[in-house]
Amino acid sequence: MSACSPPERIVIATRESxxxxxxxxxxxxxxxxxxxxxxxxxxxxxxxxxxxxDRPLAEVGGKGLFVKELETALLDGRADIAVHSMKDVPMLMxxxxxxxxxxxxxxxxxxxxxxRYASLDEMPPGAVVxxxxxxxxxxxxxxxxxxxxxxxxxxxxxxxxxxxxGQFDAIILAAAGLRRLGLEERIRAILPAETSLPAAGQGxxxxxxxxxxxxxxxxxxxLDDADTAACVSAExxxxxxxxxxxxxxxxxxxxxxxxxxxxxxxxxxxxGSRIVRGEREGAPGxxxxxxxxxxxxLLAQGAGxxxxxxx
Numbered sequence: 001m002s003a004c005s006p007p008e009r010i011v012i013a014t015r016e017s018x019x020x021x022x023x024x025x026x027x028x029x030x031x032x033x034x035x036x037x038x039x040x041x042x043x044x045x046x047x048x049x050x051x052x053x054d055r056p057l058a059e060v061g062g063k064g065l066f067v068k069e070l071e072t073a074l075l076d077g078r079a080d081i082a083v084h085s086m087k088d089v090p091m092l093m094x095x096x097x098x099x100x101x102x103x104x105x106x107x108x109x110x111x112x113x114x115x116r117y118a119s120l121d122e123m124p125p126g127a128v129v130x131x132x133x134x135x136x137x138x139x140x141x142x143x144x145x146x147x148x149x150x151x152x153x154x155x156x157x158x159x160x161x162x163x164x165x166g167q168f169d170a171i172i173l174a175a176a177g178l179r180r181l182g183l184e185e186r187i188r189a190i191l192p193a194e195t196s197l198p199a200a201g202q203g204x205x206x207x208x209x210x211x212x213x214x215x216x217x218x219x220x221x222x223l224d225d226a227d228t229a230a231c232v233s234a235e236x237x238x239x240x241x242x243x244x245x246x247x248x249x250x251x252x253x254x255x256x257x258x259x260x261x262x263x264x265x266x267x268x269x270x271x272g273s274r275i276v277r278g279e280r281e282g283a284p285g286x287x288x289x290x291x292x293x294x295x296x297x298l299l300a301q302g303a304g305x306x307x308x309x310x311x
Contacts, residue, residue: 004219006035013070013079016044017155019177023205024083026180027103027223034222043079045069067208071097074210081216082208086201086232087174089208091240098211101224102232106176108203108253110136110196112189113163113178114170119189120144123169130159130168134270138249139196140172141272156181172196176203197251197266200235204228227256230284234263237291242267242303248310252294254287261287265294267303270310276303 010031014024021044028040046069067089070082075096086102093099117123120140129144130152131137137149150168152159156177163171175190207223209216231254238252249268254261261284268275278301280294295303 004222005215006031006038006219007080007215008037009039009041010081010216011041011043011079013043013045013073013082015066015070016046017157019156019181020083020085022180023085027081027083027205027207030103030223035219043073045073071208074208080209080213081220084206084208086204086206086236087199089201089206091200091236091243093208096211097208098213098217100207100209100217100220102229103205103207103223104225105204105228105231106179107190108198109175109193110191110198111173111175111178111187112170112191113160113173113186114188115163116169117188120147120170120191120195123147127169128167130162130171133172133199134247134249135199135251135268136172136196138268138270138272138275139251141270142268142275143195143272145272156183160186174198174202193253193264197264198253200239200250200252201232202253204232206232227284230261230287231255231263233287234261234291234294235265237288238263238265238295239291241292241295242298242307248307252291254290256284260284261290263290263294265298267298267306269306274306276301276306 012024014020024042031040073079125146128148128150130150132153140149178187207220234254235252243250249270252265254263260281262281264279266275266277276298278294278297280290282290
């Protein structure tokens with residue numbers, strides 16, 4: 001039992017996709033187990049990111065579109081906390097809000113899903129891969145220039161339906177979402193980080209609340225996973241130093257190995273014609289320093305030119 005005194009009631013703001021609801025229910029169950037006297041409920045919401053499906057995210061405001069309505073619910077008192085996939089949380093958060101904790105990570109890697117092929121290597125020239133991610137698209141273009149990459153939007157079930165309808169020969173999804181929804185059998189292959197470096201925060205859940213809610217900040221710390229938090233902090237520092245809140249072809253992946261934090265990162269042109277990569281290692285307690293140093297290293301290699309062209 002946590003030593004903190006939780007409020008009598010906690011309302012969780014969440015998107016209404018099946019995956020977002022699973023994530024919110026998961027946090028709800030953990031809070032109820034820790035604080036049996038606290039009543040926890042969900043406030044389902046449809047965000048602008050969920051409504052705009054005919055254009056790539058990068059064209060309509062980036063992944064921050066998935067969190068703004070949830071933050072509004074925190075500000076006006078309809079909800080106490082919001083549960084996010086950390087890869088959807090903008091790198092720069094407004095001062096009114098705080099990231100209370102980051103929970104233990106599911107696999108951060110990408111998954112190859114197809115009814116026709118077992119892997120990207122098996123796909124013939126001209127075959128169509130669906131993804132909404134500039135990060136994934138740039139890496140596919142670089143490694144498999146003979147494949148076509150097409151924009152794929154919608155929640156996880158919508159994306160799987162579009163694949164089943166034959167709109168794509170294969171799609172790339174976060175493996176974590178498929179596993180959380182019991183759809184692991186749909187995964188034909190897990191893409192190693194060398195093929196598709198994950199997005200900053202991918203596979204991790206974060207809980208957001210108002211910075212002024214010190215009561216919640218204290219209680220939610222019991223859900224924090226130190227290793228995941230360190231890796232995500234390094235990833236987000238790296239991404240923020242290079243891109244701020246922009247949606248760019250950029251990946252960052254931290255791992256704890258032998259007690260040390262190993263961070264890899266890249267930034268690329270959308271067509272994969274140029275990719276700048278690097279890595280850094282250090283103590284988990286120096287996560288932000290590691291992320292900043294890796295960003296500085298990539299800038300020294302010419303990442304600034306790529307970012308300037310994209311701007």
